[in-house]
Amino acid sequence: MTRFLRGPVALVQRLSLWLASAMLAIDLLAILYGVFTRYVAGGAPIWTDELARYLIIGAVMLAMGTVWIEGGHMRVALIERLLPRALGRLLSWYQWLLTLAIAFVGAWISYRYAQSVSMFTSQGLGISRTVPVMAMPIGFAMLALLALCHGPRPLPTLHEEPEPETTP
Amino acid sequence: MTLAMLAVFLIHVLLGLPLFIALLATAVVGFFFVDVSMIPRMMPQQFFGGINAFSLMAIPLFILAGNLMNASKLTDRLMALARLLVGHLRGGMGHVNVVSSVFFAGVNGSAVADTSALGSLLVPAMRKEGYSTAFAAGLTAGSSLIGPIIPPSIFMILYASLTNTSVGDLFLAGVIPGLLLGVAFMTMNAVHAWRIGLPKRGGWPSKRELAVTALGALPALIAPFIIVAGIVMGVVTPTESGALTALYVALYGVVAGNLTLPGLWKAIVDTTRLTAAIFVIMAASSIVSWLLSYAQVPSQFVELLTPYIDSPVIILLLLSLITFATGMFMEEVSALMLLTPIFAPIAMLAGIDMVHLGIIITLNITIALITPPMGACVYVAAAVSRLEITALFRTIWPFVITALVVLMALILFPSLALWLPTTLG
Numbered sequence: 001m002t003r004f005l006r007g008p009v010a011l012v013q014r015l016s017l018w019l020a021s022a023m024l025a026i027d028l029l030a031i032l033y034g035v036f037t038r039y040v041a042g043g044a045p046i047w048t049d050e051l052a053r054y055l056i057i058g059a060v061m062l063a064m065g066t067v068w069i070e071g072g073h074m075r076v077a078l079i080e081r082l083l084p085r086a087l088g089r090l091l092s093w094y095q096w097l098l099t100l101a102i103a104f105v106g107a108w109i110s111y112r113y114a115q116s117v118s119m120f121t122s123q124g125l126g127i128s129r130t131v132p133v134m135a136m137p138i139g140f141a142m143l144a145l146l147a148l149c150h151g152p153r154p155l156p157t158l159h160e161e162p163e164p165e166t167t168p
Numbered sequence: 169m170t171l172a173m174l175a176v177f178l179i180h181v182l183l184g185l186p187l188f189i190a191l192l193a194t195a196v197v198g199f200f201f202v203d204v205s206m207i208p209r210m211m212p213q214q215f216f217g218g219i220n221a222f223s224l225m226a227i228p229l230f231i232l233a234g235n236l237m238n239a240s241k242l243t244d245r246l247m248a249l250a251r252l253l254v255g256h257l258r259g260g261m262g263h264v265n266v267v268s269s270v271f272f273a274g275v276n277g278s279a280v281a282d283t284s285a286l287g288s289l290l291v292p293a294m295r296k297e298g299y300s301t302a303f304a305a306g307l308t309a310g311s312s313l314i315g316p317i318i319p320p321s322i323f324m325i326l327y328a329s330l331t332n333t334s335v336g337d338l339f340l341a342g343v344i345p346g347l348l349l350g351v352a353f354m355t356m357n358a359v360h361a362w363r364i365g366l367p368k369r370g371g372w373p374s375k376r377e378l379a380v381t382a383l384g385a386l387p388a389l390i391a392p393f394i395i396v397a398g399i400v401m402g403v404v405t406p407t408e409s410g411a412l413t414a415l416y417v418a419l420y421g422v423v424a425g426n427l428t429l430p431g432l433w434k435a436i437v438d439t440t441r442l443t444a445a446i447f448v449i450m451a452a453s454s455i456v457s458w459l460l461s462y463a464q465v466p467s468q469f470v471e472l473l474t475p476y477i478d479s480p481v482i483i484l485l486l487l488s489l490i491t492f493a494t495g496m497f498m499e500e501v502s503a504l505m506l507l508t509p510i511f512a513p514i515a516m517l518a519g520i521d522m523v524h525l526g527i528i529i530t531l532n533i534t535i536a537l538i539t540p541p542m543g544a545c546v547y548v549a550a551a552v553s554r555l556e557i558t559a560l561f562r563t564i565w566p567f568v569i570t571a572l573v574v575l576m577a578l579i580l581f582p583s584l585a586l587w588l589p590t591t592l593g
Binding site for chain 1: 180181182183184185186187188189190192193196207208209211212213215216219220221222224225228229232404407408410411412414415433436437439440441442443444445447448449451499541542544
């Protein structure tokens with residue numbers, strides 16, 4: 001990743017993780033609100049269940065790219081350490097290209113899918129089903145963007161510190 | 169088709185790709201065998217549908233409760249109580265390790281979190297007492313298996329959502345097997361301590377000391393009872409129970425003065441990271457799972473095992489063998505997501521209780537967390553103990569065998585798991 005890209009990528013990472021975490025916090029509050037209204041106000045609104053589901057899906061998709069660049073997705077990073085340098089580099093290229101391909105195709109087909117369900121309305125919130133489903137293309141597009149900026153370099157593993165964001 | 173998909177998946181896992189990417193690549197290959205034109209519609213639909221269930225929302229909330237427990241320093245109080253209860257016995261720190269895991273399991277359903285939180289504190293303490301690093305790390309990884317068995321359990325919530333089984337019954341069914349695992353590891357530790365000649369340290373604590381420490385740990389100790397009682401009595405759903413537990417731990421942390429706003433935010437951010445890592449695997453697994461169902465793999469599997477249908481024990485042994493072997497090479501959430509829909513029909517035909525099957529599969533999947541080459545808990549235990557991973561893989565087998573003995577007991581005596589849900593459920 002060039003020095004020019006490091007700042008914007010770090011900003012995207014921080015923002016997406018912040019937003020996803022805020023969605024998780026709102027999700028917790030929505031569920032607690034549902035319990036509170038059921039036992040205190042005498043009846044729970046039907047939208048809390050749906051809002052909780054959509055918020056978590058949104059949080060997961062938003063954080064997917066950031067977790068990828070941090071090396072937080074579960075994987076077995078054993079063989080790449082045992083390979084000679086040249087083969088290791090080839091493997092990093094393959095991992096990167098496959099991730100990019102899946103992220104781009106995922107963004108495209110899930111965008112098309114999100115548009116195809118626009119005529120359906122969700123039961124609880126009464127919104128178009130396109131709204132929650134759009135979390136998928138946004139998530140895959142962010143993964144594609146972050147993977148593109150990261151380049152074909154090896155990913156950090158879960159027990160390694162991620163690469164520092166700025167160079168001295 | 170199944171073999172091609174398996175080969176693609178294993179190759180990509182070994183090549184070090186994140187599991188959700190490996191699963192998505194496997195799904196694409198699977199669609200080439202079925203009907204490639206289904207990709208644009210079925211892949212997004214199954215991906216979204218795989219995580220669009222209210223019952224699954226309990227998973228991040230219980231993870232959050234565990235993270236908040238650490239941030240609120242409740243873990244320290246639980247360990248202090250464990251130290252007081254069993255620390256004076258021969259091999260005391262090893263016993264403290266196991267008992268802390270039992271306590272910790274009551275709020276946190278993740279074995280990896282257990283290994284990480286307890287290992288960093290207890291491995292050095294065990295080393296100081298005279299244990300080898302390999303045994304200390306092995307016991308930390310082994311006893312962390314109690315986490316997903318004693319309620320709450322992420323694996324049980326997943327299993328329940330896949331098979332429409334009661335989460336409350338599964339949680340109750342996990343209590344005795346979880347305690348059995350604890351007893352098994354404590355026995356193993358006692359024998360090891362006697363063999364290497366570890367001394368006893370100190371005497372029984374005074375009643376006052378015990379009462380004060382127990383009172384300090386009480387907020388954490390009652391959490392599992394709130395969780396299970398709320399669900400079993402039908403007062404709250406598992407997801408609501410997760411939210412209430414998180415709120416309860418957070419309130420305790422604030423009142424006790426241990427939880428600051430940055431600490432709370434860090435717990436939420438850490439939960440988001442782990443939730444994203446788990447949920448994308450679940451979403452990608454559900455596409456592969458759908459493909460396997462579309463290709464009628466579950467019914468082919470039923471046909472294969474039909475000769476043994478009259479013997480539930482043989483069926484459970486075979487299913488355990490497959491789960492154990494799969495778990496060695498596949499990440500636990502994806503293994504659970506892929507195997508459960510295949511196993512459920514044959515188990516129903518053989519008259520196996522679905523709660524019993526849930527406990528057997530959960531324990532099998534959990535044991536995979538300490539088996540080479542992919543046991544996540546072993547990697548974490550090696551990292552926190554600063555031990556070479558290959559050295560720990562060599563010494564982990566006695567712990568795996570101990571857990572397998574408990575599994576065997578559960579297969580042969582279903583009442584060990586079913587007695588509590590039958591009595592209280």
